[in-house]
Amino acid sequence: MPDFITPTSGLILWAVLGYLIGSVPFGILLSRALGLGDLRKIGSGNIGATNVLRTGSKGAAAATLLLDGGKGALAVILARSFAGEDATQLAAVAAFLGHCFPIWLRFRGGKGVATFLGILLATSWPVGVAACATWLVVAAASRYSSLAALVAAGSAPFWAIFMGTGTIFVMCLVLTVLIYVRHAANIGRLRAGTETKIGARAS
Known part of the structure; x- marks a missing residue:
């Protein structure tokens, strides 16, 4: 590391890089490129x-899922390859925030589920696989993507402890809280029974 880059400035650089990676709005870009209209x-x-x-x-949709997950994983992999664990987890959280609040879209982004799962797979693949499996089971049983996301996110800190990767527990907890905040409207619709199910076409 160059002498002019201190540990603190290094962490800031990784946070900025993570945010920029996470802020790429693949859903918007793909929808426009394929002539599907303005996703917003x-x-x-x-x-x-x-x-x-x-x-x-x-x-x-599949491409968006993979790319949104991939950008979370990329932020983790780059930080882990060139910096320490603190920078890795900071870059991961920053990538998540970049997806949810991208500067290019006036900070009106997504809810971060795919990016969250990509981060988990890259930081600890057993935890990531367990969270993905949780999402799939709940989604298949309920047909509600939001409910699957909430259960998968809520289970992640427990999977981290169960899998013996307690070092990412706090990161998982922070991301879980953020996902619940981003899904506040979905939680209200789930309680009211008005939430849209997976596969429903836009009206």
Whole structure:
């Protein structure tokens, strides 16, 4: 590391890099490139894979899911390769915040579920696999993407302890709280029985 980069400034650099990586709005970019319209005016207006699916393009939704997860993983992998564990977890949280509050979209981004899962897979793949499996089971049983996300996120800190990776417990807890905050409206609709199920087309 160059002498002019102190430990503190190094962490700031990784936070900025993580944020910029996470802020790339793949859902918006793919929808425009494929002529699917402005994603922010479709369905829930969210920029994530679930709303891309409401355009009727399963391929675009799958690509958005992979890319949104991939950017979270990329932030972790880069930080882990060139810096320490503190920088890795900081870059991970910053990438998540970048997805949720991207500067390019006036800080109106997605809810971070795919990015969250990508971060978990890159930081501790057993925890990531367990969280992904939790999402799949709940989604298959309920057909509610939001409920699956909430249960998967809520389970992540416990999976971290169970899998013996307690070093990421605080990171998991912080990201879980953020996911619940981002899903406040979904929680209200789930309680009211008005939440949209997976695969419902945009009206």
